[in-house]
Amino acid sequence: MLQQESIDQPIINKDSIYVWFMIIAVVATVIAITLNYLELTEFYLK
Amino acid sequence: MNVVSKIMAFLMLILSIVYCGTSVVLFTHRVDWRSKYEKVSADYKKESTDLKSKVAQLKDKIVSTNDALEAVKTSLENMTNDFKEKRDELSEANNRVTKLEAIVSSKDLKIDAKDRELSEKDQMVMDLRAKTDELKEITDTAKAERLEATTKRAEAEESLQVLKTELEKAEIKLADVTKQLEINKGIIAQLRENGIPVEEIAISGGPATPIRAQVLAVRADANLVMLSVGSQNEVKQGYRFTVYRDSEYLGKVEVEKIFPDMCSARILNDYTEKQIKEGDNASTRVY
Numbered sequence: 241m242l243q244q245e246s247i248d249q250p251i252i253n254k255d256s257i258y259v260w261f262m263i264i265a266v267v268a269t270v271i272a273i274t275l276n277y278l279e280l281t282e283f284y285l286k
Numbered sequence: 287m288n289v290v291s292k293i294m295a296f297l298m299l300i301l302s303i304v305y306c307g308t309s310v311v312l313f314t315h316r317v318d319w320r321s322k323y324e325k326v327s328a329d330y331k332k333e334s335t336d337l338k339s340k341v342a343q344l345k346d347k348i349v350s351t352n353d354a355l356e357a358v359k360t361s362l363e364n365m366t367n368d369f370k371e372k373r374d375e376l377s378e379a380n381n382r383v384t385k386l387e388a389i390v391s392s393k394d395l396k397i398d399a400k401d402r403e404l405s406e407k408d409q410m411v412m413d414l415r416a417k418t419d420e421l422k423e424i425t426d427t428a429k430a431e432r433l434e435a436t437t438k439r440a441e442a443e444e445s446l447q448v449l450k451t452e453l454e455k456a457e458i459k460l461a462d463v464t465k466q467l468e469i470n471k472g473i474i475a476q477l478r479e480n481g482i483p484v485e486e487i488a489i490s491g492g493p494a495t496p497i498r499a500q501v502l503a504v505r506a507d508a509n510l511v512m513l514s515v516g517s518q519n520e521v522k523q524g525y526r527f528t529v530y531r532d533s534e535y536l537g538k539v540e541v542e543k544i545f546p547d548m549c550s551a552r553i554l555n556d557y558t559e560k561q562i563k564e565g566d567n568a569s570t571r572v573y
Contacts, residue, residue, distance in 0.1 A: 255287045258295040265295075265302035272302070272309035283318045 496571040497521060501529065502548060504562055509553040511539055513568055516547045527551060527568040529558075536560045539568065 287295075499515040511529075515521050525541045537558025539551035553562065 255292075258287060258292050261295045261299040265298040268299075268302040268306035272306040275309040275313040279313055279316050282316065283320060 496569055497525075497527075499527060499568045501562060501564055501566045501568060504564055506561070509555070510542075511551050511553060511562055513539070513541075513549050513551055514547075516545045516549050518546055521549050525570060526554070527570055529562050529566050529568045531563075531566050534560070536562050536566060 497515055497519055499513040499519075502512040502514050504511050513521075513527060521541060521544055523541055523544060527539050527541070529536045529539060537560065538554045539562075540554055541549050541551045543550045
């Protein structure tokens, strides 16, 4: 079934962009949290 | 995916990007707030201690300034009292000054009067100097005259001495003459005893009998006249004739040269009063 859908539909699905949005949001959040951690460890969590 | 999940995914993307951006900005502009707090707190403590010390100093200064203010107040009161006294003295001094100004004005008037008097005195002094100069000139001339007078006096004294000597000589001569006169008186007395009319002879200076004549000619430049009598009439040299016109006396003449019927006689100027002319009468004796 799934294979059939993937064959029938184009490779770039319109909904996959939202998946990428989520991925990018997660990565950005991770980066932001990392930066906050680094700042905290630099001054206060020594 | 339904629409709600899509919207949620998009919102998550936006918010995560915003969160990431803010985190990046904060990381890039990160600051050590603790050390800064500690530093600021230390600075605050330090400044607070400094301010406390300054406040204490200011309090001390306020106390001292209050003391000084009190002193200034007391001095100000003293100065006000002094000022009042000085003002009173100043008013008295002003009164004195007004009095002195009045005195000075009166003195100025007196000085002006004195100046006028002085100018008048100066004028008088100038006049007196001019007079003294005139008197000096007069005294100089008087001194010169005095010198001349002294020289003249000396000359007069010398002449007086000469005259005295001459007087002495004249007195000696007078004594001789008186002696001769006494002798002559004796001779005249003897002649009178012998019957000689001495007086008649002596009065005319000529003969005993009078001789009358007439003036024939007159030569005034030679003081000579010609008389109408001569040796025939017993006329002699030295006889004096008195010349007259009617009863008016004219003068005297003395016979010098004798001719038989005329004679020349010189006019005696000492005894002549008027000019003798031809035709006048002459006689050895006038009666």
